[in-house]
Amino acid sequence: MITLHHIPLLPLHPKSTRLALVSCVVIVLTALAPDANAQTAASASPSPSASSAPVSTGTHRAPRTWSDALFLEFAASFVPYANDVPVMFGIGVRVAERHEFWGRIGYMPTGDDAGYGFGVLGYRAAFRPHRLVRPVVGALIARLPATCGHDAAGTPTCAPTTLFIFAATGGVRLEPVPWFGVAATLALGVDSFPYPFGMVEIAATFALPLS
Numbered sequence: 001m002i003t004l005h006h007i008p009l010l011p012l013h014p015k016s017t018r019l020a021l022v023s024c025v026v027i028v029l030t031a032l033a034p035d036a037n038a039q040t041a042a043s044a045s046p047s048p049s050a051s052s053a054p055v056s057t058g059t060h061r062a063p064r065t066w067s068d069a070l071f072l073e074f075a076a077s078f079v080p081y082a083n084d085v086p087v088m089f090g091i092g093v094r095v096a097e098r099h100e101f102w103g104r105i106g107y108m109p110t111g112d113d114a115g116y117g118f119g120v121l122g123y124r125a126a127f128r129p130h131r132l133v134r135p136v137v138g139a140l141i142a143r144l145p146a147t148c149g150h151d152a153a154g155t156p157t158c159a160p161t162t163l164f165i166f167a168a169t170g171g172v173r174l175e176p177v178p179w180f181g182v183a184a185t186l187a188l189g190v191d192s193f194p195y196p197f198g199m200v201e202i203a204a205t206f207a208l209p210l211s
Contacts, residue, residue, distance in 0.1 A: 066178040067129075068210040069094040073102065075203035082148065084111030086199075088120065094207065097129040100138075112148040112156045119143050126173060136183060137170045147193075164192040167199070181205045 073090040087109060092102030104120040124138025142165040148158040167189025175181040187199040 064178070064209045065211050066094075066207060066209050067097045069179075069207040070210060071100070071102075071205050071207040073104065073203050073205050075104070075106075075201055077199050077201040079111065079197075079199045081198070082112040082150075084108050084113050086118070088203075090120070094126075098125050098127065100124050100126055112150050113144060113146070113158075114156065116144060116146055116148070118145070122169070124169060130178065132174060132176060134173045134175055134181070135171075136173050136185065137168075139166075139168050140187060141166055162192075165197050166190060167197055171201075173205070179207045179209070181207075 071092050071094060073088070073092065075086075075088040075090070077086045077088070078084070079086065085108065086106045088104040088106035090102050090104030092100055094100045100123070102122050102124075104122075105117065106120065107117050108114050120140055120142040122138055122140035124136050127135045144163040144165070145160075146158045147161045147163040148156055150156050167187040169185050169187045171183055171185030173181045173183035181204070183201075183203045183205065185201045185203070187197070187201065189197045191197050
């Protein structure tokens with residue numbers, strides 16, 4: 001028969017008890033500290049989607065191409081046979097950089113048709129866009145309210161018969177900037193009689209961009 005003897009318990013000193021409790025708390029906090037630091041770092045670092053997303057300022061504007069535009073024109077011409085000096089103002093539209101449709105009204109301050117107004121419609125193709133030198137070719141039709149000429153002495157004579165002019169045009173335009181150009185052109189054609197027609201012209205063009 002085995003007899004169990006009581007093992008006496010050593011009395012714990014109060015100071016030793018406090019020291020043991022403090023040690024346990026330090027061990028627990030040390031074990032938890034890396035998880036807390038990891039969570040703090042994860043919350044502080046921005047997400048990739050947030051950092052890589054582009055920020056729009058709302059002030060970006062697409063550059064002007066001047067491919068489509070409205071334009072205003074001022075022109076002065078000379079018609080040799082009739083000694084006419086047509087002065088014209090017009091408006092037109094440019095489409096796809098090269099195609100230009102225009103209309104003008106004009107007045108004859110001097111020449112056989114002095115004192116008469118007239119109207120002109122035309123089309124031209126302007127090649128080499130965005131270059132300084134641009135060749136231009138096209139055609140026009142003009143309407144005058146009277147048919148005028150001069151006699152052997154140079155005295156103008158007019159008849160109240162509407163006169164139409166049909167002509168092809170060609171020349172060159174200098175465009176130092178997309179919104180301004182100066183052109184020199186020659187027009188050759190016939191009128192409605194038909195008599196030959198010729199005209200030289202200097203014109204200035206001011207464009208307002210649509211694209």
